[in-house]
Amino acid sequence: xxxxxxxxxxxxxxxxxxxxxxxxxxxxxxxxxxxxxxxxxxxxxxxxxxxxxxxxxxxxxxxxxxxxxxxxxxxxxxxxxxxxxxxxxxxxxxxxxxxxxxxxxxxxxxxxxxxxxxxxxxxxxxxxxxxxxxxxxxxxxxxxxxxxxxxxxxxxxxxxxxxxxxxxxxxxxxxxxxxxxxxxxxxxxxxxxxxxxxxxxxxxxxxxxxxxxxxxxxxxxxxxxxxxxxxxxxxxxxxxxxxxxxxxxxxxx
Numbered sequence: 001x002x003x004x005x006x007x008x009x010x011x012x013x014x015x016x017x018x019x020x021x022x023x024x025x026x027x028x029x030x031x032x033x034x035x036x037x038x039x040x041x042x043x044x045x046x047x048x049x050x051x052x053x054x055x056x057x058x059x060x061x062x063x064x065x066x067x068x069x070x071x072x073x074x075x076x077x078x079x080x081x082x083x084x085x086x087x088x089x090x091x092x093x094x095x096x097x098x099x100x101x102x103x104x105x106x107x108x109x110x111x112x113x114x115x116x117x118x119x120x121x122x123x124x125x126x127x128x129x130x131x132x133x134x135x136x137x138x139x140x141x142x143x144x145x146x147x148x149x150x151x152x153x154x155x156x157x158x159x160x161x162x163x164x165x166x167x168x169x170x171x172x173x174x175x176x177x178x179x180x181x182x183x184x185x186x187x188x189x190x191x192x193x194x195x196x197x198x199x200x201x202x203x204x205x206x207x208x209x210x211x212x213x214x215x216x217x218x219x220x221x222x223x224x225x226x227x228x229x230x231x232x233x234x235x236x237x238x239x240x241x242x243x244x245x246x247x248x249x250x251x252x253x
Contacts, residue, residue, distance in 0.1 A: 140239070142223030148209030148253065152179045152220050152228045158237045160230045165189075172218050175230040175237060176211060179220065185252055191218040198252035206249040213248045221249060 143149040152175075161169025165178060173194055177187040187194050195213035206212075208223040219229030221242075228239045 140222055140224040140226045143208045143226070146208035146223070147183055148179060148220060149222050149228065151182045152222075152237075153239075155179075155237045156228070156239070158230075160233050160235050160237075162233060164230075170230040170237065172230045176218050176220060180252065183253070187252070191216060194218050195248065195250065198250040201249050201251050203247075203249055207251070209253055211250040211252060212242065212244070213250055214244045214246075217244075 143153075155167055155170070155175070158167055158175075159169050160171060162171055163174070164170045165174035167178075170178065173187075173189060173191040176194060177189060180187050187197065191213065192215075194211060195218065198211065201210065206221050208221055210221040212219040212221050212227050212229075217229070219227040222228050222239055225242050226239055227242050228237065230237050231240075
């Protein structure tokens with residue numbers, strides 16, 4: 001039980017003749033309690049037809065009890081110099097990382113129109129060529145009259161292409177097999193297999209059109225210590241001096 005419980009009980013006793021709405025006023029303290037629909041059923045409040053006003057309630061008993069309850073309530077006092085503090089939790093702010101800079105575009109290297117990748121590769125490989133290899137030379141006079149050498153000379157300048165077997169590009173054995181096929185002679189595809197065909201002849205008896213074989217390479221003899229072949233990547237079909245130290249000469253035709 002509290003002081004307000006006593007007030008509520010007294011107010012309930014006085015509200016038996018009141019409709020839906022009753023105002024309880026504690027005049028000494030200015031306390032107003034509104035109670036709506038507490039006791040009576042949901043119906044219209046009785047109205048004075050003459051004065052058109054709500055019925056009033058004698059609140060003298062309630063006023064006395066309210067005053068008594070307020071006087072008994074403990075007083076709360078605060079010193080004039082009272083101070084208060086608010087505990088603030090530390091806040092750490094971490095800034096968002098700055099975006100990484102976009103990579104700068106790679107510089108564009110302009111090349112002369114006359115320079116191709118093949119030419120660049122050729123220049124590098126020529127610088128690394130073995131000392132025993134000689135530059136391309138003209139067709140030797142001793143090669144004239146050889147059908148094989150004449151056909152082979154048509155493809156001077158065709159680039160070396162690994163696995164190539166056509167005028168778009170030859171490797172060493174692709175070139176020899178293509179040339180010999182023009183005269184109706186079918187050679188095996190690889191240089192190793194071509195080294196096993198025909199008849200081996202001494203160097204002194206070699207004739208233009210014979211094969212020149214060394215492990216891993218095959219060429220066509222052009223006479224006068226010359227040969228025509230597809231040398232290696234970066235090179236082209238060309239006539240050049242025989243640079244092999246101990247080649248095998250093979251006659252197929």
